Amino acid sequence: MSSNAAVISVRDLVVGFGGVTVLDHASLDVFDGEVLGFVGGSGAGKSVLMRAIIGLLPRRHGTIEVFGTDPALADEDQRRSIEQRWGVLFQQGALFSSLTALQNVQFPMREYLKLSPRLMEEIAAAKLEMVGLGPDxxxxxxxxxSGGMVKRVALARALALDPDIVFLDEPTSGLDPIGAAEFDQLIRTLQRTLGLSVFMVTHDLDSLHAVCDRIAVLSEGKVIATGSIETMLASEHPWLKSYFQGNRGRQIAHRVQH
Amino acid sequence: MSAAALDATADGTSVALTATGAWTVERAAELERIVDAAARRYQATPSIDIDLAKLERLDTFGAWLIERLKRTLIAAGATARIVGLSDSDRGLIEELRLVNQAPAQRHARPNPAVAALDGIGRAVAEMGWSLVLIAHLLGALTAAALRTIAHPTRLRLTSIVHHLERVGWRAVPIILLSTFVIGAILAQQGIFRFRSFGADIYVVDMVSVLVLREVGVLIVCVMVAGRSGSAYTAELGAMKMREEIDALRTMGLDPIEVLVLPRVIALVIAVPLLTFLGSMAALYGAGLVCWLYGGMAPEIFLERLREAIWLPTFEVGMIKAPFMALTIGLVACVEGFEVDGSAASLGQRTTASVVKSIFLVIALDGLFAMFFAGIGM
Incomplete structure (x- = not known):
């Protein structure tokens, strides 16, 4: 599935707020066509790393390359072309509250492309249907x-420009287990159909198991481990052990073995 | 990456359309034209093959346009097929074959005349409705106040002091400055006009009565509505959007008692104090202009002031202040609770809060003018 080209590569990233250093020389690669699950304790800085990559947070040190270019050093045209090639699903959806679902999905097209209104409407409707939402x-x-529908519309908006990478910030948080499983499945299907690379911040062990090709673990400001779920389950690192082999983790381990 | 194109080869009654290049989002506008032209040109052709074997890249935009071409041709009575599909593109084409099958729901645009009438009707009904809501909140607030009087420990003193600081203490500098300037302007204009009649001294009468009875309290209320009323609406609206108000309710707490009562009490205390300070600043400004611009010694100004006003002049202004504060507080809280989920409605409600409270304050001032005239104050 994953070839060797890294679409995102983060090296020695340091991000902090005031006197607090959240990321302390963190390094990470996301390869073309893979789903990378990014885990870590609450407040470990998972979202901070994601926001630093998409340029919402300033960094103190280190390099971030997306498609081989550093967005922070790129000129405006380059940065815009990078921004057109990624889509972001925020934790709360971040839909524009004054626009309808269809208009929300059309918004990036309207801003970046010169398309006929008919085509925009059809594509937006198609994207909504691909995430499982009908004309109603x-x-x-x-x-x-509903919360699940907001996430689906937000995913459709993130996919509006057919990006190469999507960033998902806790896509299944706040969904019931059935909804979460459906959403995992949806991400997997879309990832295969559209050939996406996915960077997924998550706490959901089921998601990690169902969707992710590779897992990266953030602890104390550093990426302490990367690898498949099997590698994580086999690891002797105390934090990994308690995360993956705690009560909830054991059920996943059970499923992996059978 | 070569340009996207659709090449046609005719073979008797059938046509083979070969898609080449990258059918992706960057070329979507161009591709739509190509596809529409092909659909028009070949709609009478009985059999059409759309060959995708030579495609370099395909994404949702390209795949949808191919699907749309196919559907248009089939709708025109042709037999259209997609051939030469690579494995990587199959999933996408399959996915898009399923979408947009339901007929699009067209929303009929209403007649503009009807829409205009509809808008007016709604605005009038909304105005009436907002008065009902204000009356409703006033009732609920009175009930909450009575409950608090019966159980004084339920009074949220910390909250009141906190709001008092925000709407009272922190408003002092800007209120002092604006009323000072207003007083000065009134005096300057008065001196300028009255001088031609040789009646300079009556400027003191005009300014003092105007400031103490009307202008002081009105300026303060306008400032407070803009400064604090809007803040109340935005706060309560944001709390409503984030379900904080529902959370309070489920914990058995009355949002009126917890949120509205302290805010309104703080306003009712702060506005009279600000009115007093504002009136004094306006008189000070007027005195200063009379002295520096009109050449009237401060002693003469004060002497004339004593003759021009009596206690009721001051009382009229001060009596109005708490009622106006109550109006501002009620309108602000009603509008805050009316915010629904969208950011736009938060903005609309905040605007409505300021506009309505200023208008109601002026209307109330008119009623008070009639009332005081009736009782001879």
Whole structure:
């Protein structure tokens, strides 16, 4: 599945706020066509790393390369072309509350492409249908949608420009187990159909098991381990042990063995 | 990456369309034209093969346009097939074969005249409704206040002091400055006009009565509505959006008692104090201008002030202040609770809060003017 080309490569990244250093020389690669699950304790800085990569947080040290270019050093045109090639699903969806579901999905197209209104509408409807939402939600505003639907619309918006990478910040948090499993499946299907690379911040062990090709673990500001779920389960590192082999982890381990 | 194209080879009654290049998002606009042209040109052809074997890249945009071409041709009565599909593109084409099958729901645009009437009707109904909501909140607030009087320990003193600091203490500098300037301007204009009648001294009468009865309290209320009323609406609205108000309710707490009562009490205390300070600053400004611009010695100004005003002049302004504060607080909280999920509605409600409270304060001032005239104050 994954070839050797790294679409994202982070080296020696240091990010901090005031006197607190959240990321302390963290390094990480995301390879083309893989789903990378990114785990770590609450407050370990998973979202911080994601936000640093997509340029929402300034860094103190280190390099970040996306498609071989550092977005922070790129000129405006280069940065825009990188931004068109990634999609971001924020933890709370971050849908524009004054736009309908369909308009939310159309928004990036409207901003970046010169398409006919008909084509935009058809593509947006198609994207919504690909994430499992029918025409009945087109005219609904985010406030009228359930939590799971908001996440789906947000995913459709993240995919609006057919990006090469999508960043997912805890995509299954706040969903019931059935909804979460469906969402995992959806991510997997879309990733295969569209050939995406996925960077997924998650706490959900089921997601890690179901979707991720590789897992990276963040602890104390560093990426302490990367590898498949089997590698993680076999690891003797105390934090990994308690994370993957705690009560919840053991059930996953059980499933992996059988 | 070569340019995207659709090459046609005719073979008797059938046509083979070969898609080449990258059918991706960057070329979507160009591809749409190509596809539409092909659909028009070959709609009478009985059999069409769309060959994708030579595609370099395909994404959702390209795949949808191919699917759309196929559907248009089939709808025109042709037999259209997609051939030469590579394994990597198969999933995408399959996925898009399933989408947009339901007929698009067209939303009929209403007649503009009807829409205009509809808008007016809604605005009028909304105005009436907001008065009902204000009355409703006033009732709920009174009930909460009575409950608090019965159980004084339930009074949220910390919250009141906190809001008092925000809407009272921190408003002092800007209130002092603006009322000072207003007083100065009134005096300057008065001196300028009255001088031609040789009636300079009556500037003191005009400024003092105007400031103490009307202008002081009105300026303060306008400032407070803009400064604190809007903040109340935005806070409560954001809390409503984030379900904080529902959380309070489920814990058995009354949002009126917890959120509205302390805010309104703080306003009712702060506005009269600010009115007093503002009126004094305006008189000070007026006195200073009379002295420096009008050449009227401060002693003469004060002497004239004593003759021009009596206690009721001051009382009229001060009596109005708490009622106006109550109006501002009620309107701000009503609008805050009316915010629904969207960011736009938060903005609309905050605007509505300021506009309505300023208008109601002025309307209330008119009622008070009639009332005080009636009782001879």
């Amino acid at each position: 939600v087109h005219e609904k505003f985010p406030a009228e949608l």
